Amino acid sequence: MTESPCIEIEGLTRTFSHRIFLARRPITGTIALDHVNLIVEYGEVHGLLGPNGAGKTTLCKILATILLPTAGTVTVCGSDVVTDPRAVRRRIGIVLGGDRGLYGRLTARQNLRHWGALYGLHGTALRSRIDELTERFGLTTRQHDRVETFSRGMKQRVHLARGLIADPELLLLDEPTDGLDPVAATEFRALVGQLRAEGRTILLTTHNMAEAEQVCDRVSFIDNGTILDADPATLSALVSRYERIDALGVTEPTRARVSTIAGVERVEDLPDGYVRFHATDRPAATAVLRALVDAEVTRIRNSEPSLEEIYLHLMGGQRGMRVD
Amino acid sequence: MRLLLTGAAYQLRLLRRSPGDLIALATTPLLTVVFLAVVEHNGRPDLAVNAVLAPALIALWGMSLLIAGDMIDAERATGTFEVLVATPARLWPLFTGRVLVVTVVSLLGLVESWLVATVVFGVPLRVAHPGLFAVTLLATVLAMSGHAGVMTSLFVLSRSARIFQNSLSFPFYVLGGVLVPVALLPAFLRPVSTVVFLSWSADLLRDSLRPAAPDSPVLRVGMVLGLGAAGAALSWWLLSVVLRRARRTGSIALGG
Amino acid sequence: MVSTWWRVGRASAANAFADLVVIYTPASWVFGWLVRVLAQVAFYALIGTLLESPAQQRFLLVGGAVTVMVTEVLLVCASTAWERQAGTLPLLVVAPVSMVPVFLGRSVQWIPSALATSSIALFALGPVFGVGWTVGTALLAWAVLVLTCLATYLFGFAVSMLVLGFIELRNLVGAVVTAITTAISGAVVPVDFWPAGVRFVAHLLPATYGLDALHRLSREEITFTILSNAGLLVLVGVGWLGIGASLLAALVGLGRRRGTLEFP
Numbered sequence A: 001m002t003e004s005p006c007i008e009i010e011g012l013t014r015t016f017s018h019r020i021f022l023a024r025r026p027i028t029g030t031i032a033l034d035h036v037n038l039i040v041e042y043g044e045v046h047g048l049l050g051p052n053g054a055g056k057t058t059l060c061k062i063l064a065t066i067l068l069p070t071a072g073t074v075t076v077c078g079s080d081v082v083t084d085p086r087a088v089r090r091r092i093g094i095v096l097g098g099d100r101g102l103y104g105r106l107t108a109r110q111n112l113r114h115w116g117a118l119y120g121l122h123g124t125a126l127r128s129r130i131d132e133l134t135e136r137f138g139l140t141t142r143q144h145d146r147v148e149t150f151s152r153g154m155k156q157r158v159h160l161a162r163g164l165i166a167d168p169e170l171l172l173l174d175e176p177t178d179g180l181d182p183v184a185a186t187e188f189r190a191l192v193g194q195l196r197a198e199g200r201t202i203l204l205t206t207h208n209m210a211e212a213e214q215v216c217d218r219v220s221f222i223d224n225g226t227i228l229d230a231d232p233a234t235l236s237a238l239v240s241r242y243e244r245i246d247a248l249g250v251t252e253p254t255r256a257r258v259s260t261i262a263g264v265e266r267v268e269d270l271p272d273g274y275v276r277f278h279a280t281d282r283p284a285a286t287a288v289l290r291a292l293v294d295a296e297v298t299r300i301r302n303s304e305p306s307l308e309e310i311y312l313h314l315m316g317g318q319r320g321m322r323v324d
Numbered sequence B: 001m002r003l004l005l006t007g008a009a010y011q012l013r014l015l016r017r018s019p020g021d022l023i024a025l026a027t028t029p030l031l032t033v034v035f036l037a038v039v040e041h042n043g044r045p046d047l048a049v050n051a052v053l054a055p056a057l058i059a060l061w062g063m064s065l066l067i068a069g070d071m072i073d074a075e076r077a078t079g080t081f082e083v084l085v086a087t088p089a090r091l092w093p094l095f096t097g098r099v100l101v102v103t104v105v106s107l108l109g110l111v112e113s114w115l116v117a118t119v120v121f122g123v124p125l126r127v128a129h130p131g132l133f134a135v136t137l138l139a140t141v142l143a144m145s146g147h148a149g150v151m152t153s154l155f156v157l158s159r160s161a162r163i164f165q166n167s168l169s170f171p172f173y174v175l176g177g178v179l180v181p182v183a184l185l186p187a188f189l190r191p192v193s194t195v196v197f198l199s200w201s202a203d204l205l206r207d208s209l210r211p212a213a214p215d216s217p218v219l220r221v222g223m224v225l226g227l228g229a230a231g232a233a234l235s236w237w238l239l240s241v242v243l244r245r246a247r248r249t250g251s252i253a254l255g256g
Numbered sequence C: 001m002v003s004t005w006w007r008v009g010r011a012s013a014a015n016a017f018a019d020l021v022v023i024y025t026p027a028s029w030v031f032g033w034l035v036r037v038l039a040q041v042a043f044y045a046l047i048g049t050l051l052e053s054p055a056q057q058r059f060l061l062v063g064g065a066v067t068v069m070v071t072e073v074l075l076v077c078a079s080t081a082w083e084r085q086a087g088t089l090p091l092l093v094v095a096p097v098s099m100v101p102v103f104l105g106r107s108v109q110w111i112p113s114a115l116a117t118s119s120i121a122l123f124a125l126g127p128v129f130g131v132g133w134t135v136g137t138a139l140l141a142w143a144v145l146v147l148t149c150l151a152t153y154l155f156g157f158a159v160s161m162l163v164l165g166f167i168e169l170r171n172l173v174g175a176v177v178t179a180i181t182t183a184i185s186g187a188v189v190p191v192d193f194w195p196a197g198v199r200f201v202a203h204l205l206p207a208t209y210g211l212d213a214l215h216r217l218s219r220e221e222i223t224f225t226i227l228s229n230a231g232l233l234v235l236v237g238v239g240w241l242g243i244g245a246s247l248l249a250a251l252v253g254l255g256r257r258r259g260t261l262e263f264p
């Protein structure tokens, strides 16, 4: 049992067909997910990173048993989402971004009580669970206020508390910081950090690199219904593959010489006066460094590319070319 | 006048796109069935006239008041209400033009009701005094549009106007004698029903369908028009008061 | 299962009453809603006055009282649509408990309100239009009214499951179903007035059984038929509960296949 991963997705495909009123057969339209494979281990915070329309929400929906796959198998916490949705539902919690999904006219506490009842909690157990969650998410002072009077950040905390009401093993967060201001988003990420420390498994979708970088143990890129890279080894290889060295006060001859080193892909002038050399691998980066030191350039900095850059690297050529 | 027409044209386009507003017309045939069934069950063909006119008048009143209020809610929902208030245009003719269109469209209720009577129940109906019938309908439409602005003002004033909107239905169907002539109401209600233009309209419409010569028709049509003018004046005054208040309290966007 | 359903239904009812409190204040309920409802019942009873028939006046008053009860209970179509508009449907699907008690609890606010208005209509306005009650007939009538109200609520639950798929039609469906009930269930003319096909449909409506019993009681006719009508009310109500639950399951199944359970 503990051997198998928390989420196991194999060959998952989901298409949406558009039905035209009174038409005999549906027209097969969008392929939202195309033969996706993904494994998420227990205790992992896994980021699903992709642009709008990539298929992130569709994947979350399938994991949450809200949507059926067109093909492929999906196992969540050891149960199949198609044949045994009830078992899956008992072990997951789900939090959506956006404004909906709470009862505005009820207080935060009443909302939690409602959802607690739906997860079979009652009496003292439910009360103490709600106390614990409101305390933890800083909702105690406002727990008796109607949720429609809350700010977006507060609402999102109620959402998270709701998602955790039944103490789920797996938490699905679909763009949880969507629409939050930077302060609220940072607070929210800190809360996710706490959950991770508890050893909970979390799948989080986002199109925010910084967020993924900050809170995730692993990240998968998704676009056009395809997971581009789900393997952490490949990902870290990608990260080290694209090394960059920035230097200040590089003379023209030095610049020309360094740019001819094998493995230097591109030279770029940065706004702050630094020149950036993009190296495709570690040895090339080392060679660049050595050449710069030899040329007595002293202001040198070395940084790994951000997820954003890798993301653009992966997506760059393909975006906007989709035919649909 | 131009604003009135602008409002009317706009509402016509809206109605074509939102058939949900025509809900009153969906129940009109059923109401006709209800009333005609009672009349037939009791063997009183002479009352078929009442049974056919009542659903039509209910459609007219219900639909006009519904949309007169709902248009404010709709403007609020799209955030255009603030913009409207900020324009130099007078809002009363604009809103009244919109309600006028709705009121005219609601006359389809009469057609439906008539069809149910002839097709489903086989009740022959003849308009004995076509001139009076047409003039009364016209006067009724004008009076209704004049009054509907009161509802619009209430919605500008407060969102909980919905409850008033609901409660302005049946009390007025009783006081307006749409089915049972006000002459049969208890005496203490008579003074109130006299100032409800519907009561004059309903009596006139029934008279115009019956062979007997109607009693002082000109005076009575004059009453419908006069009460309509009073309603229009009231709604014009109310709207300006309510808009001024909304500007002062800043409740344009949300409602009190 | 029963205790889970009860707890879920109760939690959902918190929502129902939160809505009710926003819609009405005690004053607006009395001077807005109650006045309107009594006017509606009087509107029907006055047809009897027009017909110059005291018997018709009594018949139509009872019919009017049940009609307003049905009108209000069928607001369940609107409040069920509110649940969908809140965007909670996918979250409810994810929860491991059946959604049936959620929806059963979600609209209970209409039941006390509908019972209060129709009781006032029957027992306070009734005597004005010549309906005389004894303590015995009044108590029996009230029991029948409560049963009719509950069975109609279950009928409304089933109708609202259809509305859940087409929420733009929520007000239309409620109004049309109410009008049909008024016409054929014995509120304005005896059910026998209608041809056989219509009579069959009428016997699917809880109001038909309730009205039959109430008309008898208003004539001080205490017979076995009243008891059998009560039994049929329970049966018809449970039948509609089953139909509603199946419709809900079908809707969720369809939504999972087509992706129409919205997920903002």
Ligand SMILES: Nc1ncnc2c1ncn2[C@@H]1O[C@H](COP(=O)(O)OP(=O)(O)OP(=O)(O)O)[C@@H](O)[C@H]1O
Pocket: A016, A017, A030, A031, A032, A050, A051, A052, A053, A054, A055, A056, A057, A058, A059, A207, C258, C259, C260
């Ligand atoms: N119910 C649906 N019916 C038809 N097409 C759908 C449906 N849901 C999603 N799609 C399509 O599937 C594709 C993937 O959508 P999805 O919502 O999963 O993207 P996403 O990655 O969550 O995007 P976003 O960042 O905008 O939330 C899109 O092309 C979308 O138009």
Ligand SMILES: [Mg+2]
Pocket: A056, A057, A058, A174, A175
């Ligand atoms: Mg999404």
